[in-house]
Amino acid sequence: MSTPTNQSVRPRDTGDTEVTPPRRPGELTLTEMLRWAWRQLTSMRTALILLLLLALAAIPGSVVPQSDVDSLKAANWQDAHPTLTPIYEKLGLFSVYSSPWFSAIYILLMVSLVGCFIPRTFVYWKAMRAAPPPAPRNLTRLPDHTSYDTDAEPEEALAAAEAELKKRHFRVVRAGDAVSAERGRLREAGNLLFHVSVLVVLVGFAVGSLFGYRGGVILVVGNGFSNNLTQYDDFVPGSLFSADAMEPFTFDVKDFDVDWLTEGPSKGQARGFVSHLEYRETPNAEPKDYDLKVNHPLKIGGTEVFLIGHGYAPVITIRDGNGDVAYSGPTIFLPTDQSFRSFGVVKAPDARPTQIGLEGEFYPTYAFTDETGPFSAFGQATNPAISMLVYEGDLGMDSGEPQSVYQLDKADADLVRKPDGSMFRVDLAPGQQAKLPDGLGTVSFDGLQQWNKIQVSRTPGKLVALAGVVLALLGLLGSLYVRPRRIWARARRRDGRTYVEVAGLDRSGGGDVASELHEIVSALGAGTPADRREEES
Amino acid sequence: MTDQSWEILSNQFVAVAGVLYFLALISTLIEWASLRRLPAEEVVTTGRTAMFGRLGLILTGMAVVAHFVALVGRGMAADPNRVPWGNMYEFTLSGTFVVAAAYLLLRSRLGLAWMGPIVVTLVLSLLMVDVIWLHEPVAPLTEALFSPWLVIHVVSAILATGAFTLAGICSALYLVKDRARPRQTGYLARVPSPAVLDRVSYRLHSFGFPIWTFAVLITGPIWAHQAWSSYWNWDPKEVWAFITWVVYAAYLHARSTAGWKGRNAAIVALVALATLWFNFIGINFFSSTSQHSYASGAAQVETRG
Numbered sequence: 001m002s003t004p005t006n007q008s009v010r011p012r013d014t015g016d017t018e019v020t021p022p023r024r025p026g027e028l029t030l031t032e033m034l035r036w037a038w039r040q041l042t043s044m045r046t047a048l049i050l051l052l053l054l055a056l057a058a059i060p061g062s063v064v065p066q067s068d069v070d071s072l073k074a075a076n077w078q079d080a081h082p083t084l085t086p087i088y089e090k091l092g093l094f095s096v097y098s099s100p101w102f103s104a105i106y107i108l109l110m111v112s113l114v115g116c117f118i119p120r121t122f123v124y125w126k127a128m129r130a131a132p133p134p135a136p137r138n139l140t141r142l143p144d145h146t147s148y149d150t151d152a153e154p155e156e157a158l159a160a161a162e163a164e165l166k167k168r169h170f171r172v173v174r175a176g177d178a179v180s181a182e183r184g185r186l187r188e189a190g191n192l193l194f195h196v197s198v199l200v201v202l203v204g205f206a207v208g209s210l211f212g213y214r215g216g217v218i219l220v221v222g223n224g225f226s227n228n229l230t231q232y233d234d235f236v237p238g239s240l241f242s243a244d245a246m247e248p249f250t251f252d253v254k255d256f257d258v259d260w261l262t263e264g265p266s267k268g269q270a271r272g273f274v275s276h277l278e279y280r281e282t283p284n285a286e287p288k289d290y291d292l293k294v295n296h297p298l299k300i301g302g303t304e305v306f307l308i309g310h311g312y313a314p315v316i317t318i319r320d321g322n323g324d325v326a327y328s329g330p331t332i333f334l335p336t337d338q339s340f341r342s343f344g345v346v347k348a349p350d351a352r353p354t355q356i357g358l359e360g361e362f363y364p365t366y367a368f369t370d371e372t373g374p375f376s377a378f379g380q381a382t383n384p385a386i387s388m389l390v391y392e393g394d395l396g397m398d399s400g401e402p403q404s405v406y407q408l409d410k411a412d413a414d415l416v417r418k419p420d421g422s423m424f425r426v427d428l429a430p431g432q433q434a435k436l437p438d439g440l441g442t443v444s445f446d447g448l449q450q451w452n453k454i455q456v457s458r459t460p461g462k463l464v465a466l467a468g469v470v471l472a473l474l475g476l477l478g479s480l481y482v483r484p485r486r487i488w489a490r491a492r493r494r495d496g497r498t499y500v501e502v503a504g505l506d507r508s509g510g511g512d513v514a515s516e517l518h519e520i521v522s523a524l525g526a527g528t529p530a531d532r533r534e535e536e537s
Numbered sequence: 538m539t540d541q542s543w544e545i546l547s548n549q550f551v552a553v554a555g556v557l558y559f560l561a562l563i564s565t566l567i568e569w570a571s572l573r574r575l576p577a578e579e580v581v582t583t584g585r586t587a588m589f590g591r592l593g594l595i596l597t598g599m600a601v602v603a604h605f606v607a608l609v610g611r612g613m614a615a616d617p618n619r620v621p622w623g624n625m626y627e628f629t630l631s632g633t634f635v636v637a638a639a640y641l642l643l644r645s646r647l648g649l650a651w652m653g654p655i656v657v658t659l660v661l662s663l664l665m666v667d668v669i670w671l672h673e674p675v676a677p678l679t680e681a682l683f684s685p686w687l688v689i690h691v692v693s694a695i696l697a698t699g700a701f702t703l704a705g706i707c708s709a710l711y712l713v714k715d716r717a718r719p720r721q722t723g724y725l726a727r728v729p730s731p732a733v734l735d736r737v738s739y740r741l742h743s744f745g746f747p748i749w750t751f752a753v754l755i756t757g758p759i760w761a762h763q764a765w766s767s768y769w770n771w772d773p774k775e776v777w778a779f780i781t782w783v784v785y786a787a788y789l790h791a792r793s794t795a796g797w798k799g800r801n802a803a804i805v806a807l808v809a810l811a812t813l814w815f816n817f818i819g820i821n822f823f824s825s826t827s828q829h830s831y832a833s834g835a836a837q838v839e840t841r842g
Binding site: 044045047048051052054055058059061062063066068069097201205214269271294295296297304306308455456457459462465466469470472473476477480481512 | 755763789
């Protein structure tokens, strides 16, 4: 990590006779300016501030619903906050993690990382091949030092020290009356590995989000799916995604099982969701069976298929005023609580004389109290019922604008009431039929089906990202646990004996060389310790 | 034993642990109160003060054992038996256990005796919060939690949380000690010097950080990919785990940056600890955004530590 110096402000030595106009203090040429900016950017302090900024910038995305993550939730939030929405949109708060400002921070951080990484690699490369530095003249100046007297010749004492240090895996060099030893240079290697791995992770992540895709589809059990764009309910492609990359598999949801717990403390919960699929890797391939479960995705080539949700689809039929079937089929209701009380909408734009819309709830186990109103007592369909309000008029479906199938446009439609003006609800159990007021028609609840929410995703580069994180972790272990340190020993004659000084320097910023020095000196069979571990100050 | 009796046993042992922690706290406080007037260099090994010190330590040890029994009981009470990490109550029970156990294990190695009253107070308070606000009856795991990754992911996250919490205590005391004027007597005088606190804090952080990396950036994404189809979803819990990771990375950088060493680094470490505990407990109350709508499972999937 280079620190900015004043060097660059010094006027350049032009080296010829040309007279350069005097420069005002602080004036920089373009190159100097760039060099200064580069030094600022790659300084440790900047990296630190960028890291803190990155953390800060990530926060809004956990508070404001993100449209790339949950588009429905984001849309609902936007509807509920009409004033804030345009401001938030300008700020990119609905897609924080792909917004220019978030990208700017991490791109600057990566530039800073590269700018720090490259010079450090050179320094490390040189240091790898350099011998341990010669002993400082005054070893007792170092914070950790000790000394002892021995009867051995200086030469022998140094040889013993050298042997001991080598035994302890130090790189040792003898120079004059001293021995220099160094260990733990892998810390910097770990450090460099960690930083380069961060780039690898980023590349893997980028490949995934550029070329990958993720799509979801809700399928009523019994129906099939083929992997092309038209079949998805929601689809989030990467920016460089091409539809050619979609593997042409197909599958049918044959059946779906859930175990509902009817006793015990977790009564009402479900477990053991299994979606029985029959799939073909290509349209002409042999069909194969797969039991799709949570945590057990189906892999087809580079694509994976996940079971991520389920719910109920009541089969509802609307006959219009003329007695013609205006709508019939399983209708997907979205669960709103853990007992699968679900919300749904039925639209019959072809009904005559007016269009008919239904909006209301489905209860797998219908229950009622005066305090709560209707609710679902249990997620399993033991006493299913629908309770819906009816609208007539223009459902806004002829304007050509796309409409959500889970929302009813009631702007130009009227709530249907009983002839006396009181509330009218269609409350039905399976097999029942209700007559609508004013001869609008009938609604019947013919049966119940289930649906599965299936997620399909293709994330190229995920193994690159994984390899990157694993390497980063290895590098991190090296950079945190390898303790680089230097030890020097010097021997000379004093008062007819040999006086050996040993000193150590911790270079990790968190280590403790004193105890190691102590061990080394004990191992050398130090006769009489002269002054063991004197603390300076 | 039936599942119900295991659950009752677990609840009883949480209560026992609470009482023992409380008694340990009282003993430790008596010890430190009588040490207050003595010069900091004086080591007391006999007499009433030393007795209360030892008693406090033994009581803490017994409390940790009771705490462990409560955790085991919690796991045995579920059907099928499982690791006790299904909801916030259980995560907090485990997290506080790791903090207390790590303190006992590292006490002599890192010279953490001074931390006793703080750790016991912290664990006791968190345990009370846990029992009063977060308690939930034993329930089987929701579908998405049925995975071997549950054990690996949660063990590493909780271990790192424990280490970071102890490290945070060191950093907080560093700041206090750094500002206070040097004294000969009193509690602060017996807290190690700022340099030592800084080093102990760094060692605990450098123990926690790789484990946190493993939990958040390796096991988390692998499991998320299996369960939710995408290894990184920018889900609030993930976002905050990432924020915590980034701030701890900043701490490690700060420690070797001129002008940021010492005080600023300690502040960064405490900010990181705040994001960690906010993510552990707080985020569940602030955000319910989740694309992983495994209907009934959704709410609980999100409370995975």
